[in-house]
Amino acid sequence: MKIFYKTRATATGGRAGHTQLDDETLALDLAVPGSGKEGTNPEQLFALGYAACFDNALPFAAKQLDMEYSSSKTSVEVGIGILSSGGYALDIDLYVEITGLSQEDAEKLVAATHKTCPYSNATRGNVDVRLHTTVA
Known part of the structure; x- marks a missing residue:
């Protein structure tokens, strides 16, 4: 397979932590569903x-x-x-x-x-x- 695009993301803290693209174009706080914490999953x-x-x-x-x-x-x-x-x-x-x-x-x-x-x-x-x- 010829790869024509690749991206990389890094997460810390698992489902209740933070994730972001390594190129810093998107970063999100994460939250476990039903936890009441603001964030996505x-x-x-x-x-x-x-x-x-x-x-x-x-x-x-x-x-x-x-x-x-x-x-x-x-x-x-x-x-x-x-x-x-x-x-x-x-x-x-x-x-x-x-x-x-x-x-x-x-x-x-x-x-x-x-x-x-x-x-x-x-x-x-x-x-x-x-x-x-x-x-x-």
Whole structure:
């Protein structure tokens, strides 16, 4: 694989600490959900990245399928839970709204995008990801 971009982040204090990009363009205080402390958590950060990445991969997949659509909106819900084996795992619902395609074509596009998106490729086989497609 040819790498064309790489970034690095550093965290201290775990889920109740601080994280920042090493180039200092983004820094956030972290908080455990339900702790009452102000801050974000890793699942929220993952949801932001996945939503942006998937929405950006849609035009690429549409071009491959020779489809044109008017607009899209991608939302990602990321949950975390305990596995029966005792470890932790993520659980993801991916909601994509497409304008300008039939329901059938929109579902084809979302399925094709799910095969293209780097986040989808990273989670495949490791995380339950459910696709939800709607047409506006």
